[in-house]
Amino acid sequence: MTLTISITDLTKRYRRGDARPALDRVTLTVDGGMTALLGANGAGKTTLMRICVGVLRPDEGRVVVGGHDLATAAGRRAVKRILGYLPQELAMYDDLTGREFLDYIALLKGVDDRRTRRDQIERMLDLTGLSEHANRRIGTYSGGMKRRLGIAQALLADPELIIVDEPTAGLDPAERMRFRSLLASLGGARRTVVLSTHILDDAAQTCPDAIVLHRGRVAYQGSTAGLAAIAEGRTYLLPPGAPAPPDAVVVNASADAAGTRYRVVSARPPAEGTLVPPTLEDGYAALLQLDGSAA
Numbered sequence: 001m002t003l004t005i006s007i008t009d010l011t012k013r014y015r016r017g018d019a020r021p022a023l024d025r026v027t028l029t030v031d032g033g034m035t036a037l038l039g040a041n042g043a044g045k046t047t048l049m050r051i052c053v054g055v056l057r058p059d060e061g062r063v064v065v066g067g068h069d070l071a072t073a074a075g076r077r078a079v080k081r082i083l084g085y086l087p088q089e090l091a092m093y094d095d096l097t098g099r100e101f102l103d104y105i106a107l108l109k110g111v112d113d114r115r116t117r118r119d120q121i122e123r124m125l126d127l128t129g130l131s132e133h134a135n136r137r138i139g140t141y142s143g144g145m146k147r148r149l150g151i152a153q154a155l156l157a158d159p160e161l162i163i164v165d166e167p168t169a170g171l172d173p174a175e176r177m178r179f180r181s182l183l184a185s186l187g188g189a190r191r192t193v194v195l196s197t198h199i200l201d202d203a204a205q206t207c208p209d210a211i212v213l214h215r216g217r218v219a220y221q222g223s224t225a226g227l228a229a230i231a232e233g234r235t236y237l238l239p240p241g242a243p244a245p246p247d248a249v250v251v252n253a254s255a256d257a258a259g260t261r262y263r264v265v266s267a268r269p270p271a272e273g274t275l276v277p278p279t280l281e282d283g284y285a286a287l288l289q290l291d292g293s294a295a
């Protein structure tokens, strides 16, 4: 049985009198497997994740994680025991080696037995490809290696629930692919994984389910394929030089010697253009367009 996160009517304002709350009556259910949490800058993703891991309190609403109510101290303690969390900015100690850092985190997570701790750390180092760098000081690690160490610490003590906030931001393409397959290998039947990302390709490759937050509200919850399908019948590739229709969202543009070629999502068919199967990016653009607030 995988763990479920039930979120009901969650509202969070950072300052009293803020015109728009960071989260506005958010109601969601997150089941096992991998779920992508999508949304523009400031949509409320980090706020939602911080509330779900118990480090931030909502103004209103309720979060129950695996049967534990986060409104209670006992509930928050219970969730900490089953949680692996990789925040956007994870504080690491540059003077520690990777192995020492993991040892410290494992102790904080209550893995008291030295041998169990050592075995778990070796497993995580191996899984994240850091074994040969484990005795180097973290201060000498690349950004990608620090991210991998971040996921290694999140996975210590075999958590049932994993929440990761933009884990691939700033990584080069090779590190990103490596990280992506590592994440995909985690989302097995036993775990509930929430992955917040701006990189829709990462979500499309790893997550069967998706949530889109828009200005603090839920704009979509369902399958990733269903999100892509919102742009079905309205995604067009325009020939070089053809202008994008005025009400279309330009998903991308590529230029070559023949001119610029636009990929657009448009409710109305353009004068010239070929209908193409939509990607997750197209579906996301269509969703925000339908919402009347494409950014």
Ligand SMILES: Nc1ncnc2c1ncn2[C@@H]1O[C@H](COP(=O)(O)OP(=O)(O)OP(=O)(O)O)[C@@H](O)[C@H]1O
Binding pocket: 014, 015, 021, 022, 039, 040, 041, 042, 043, 044, 045, 046, 047, 048
């Ligand atoms: N500590 C804070 N104090 C005041 N306002 C905040 C604070 N943290 C976030 N906000 C505001 O709350 C809203 C939601 O922010 P949040 O960081 O949750 O969004 P996000 O979707 O994670 O964005 P990003 O993709 O840029 O990380 C934004 O308007 C942001 O400015």
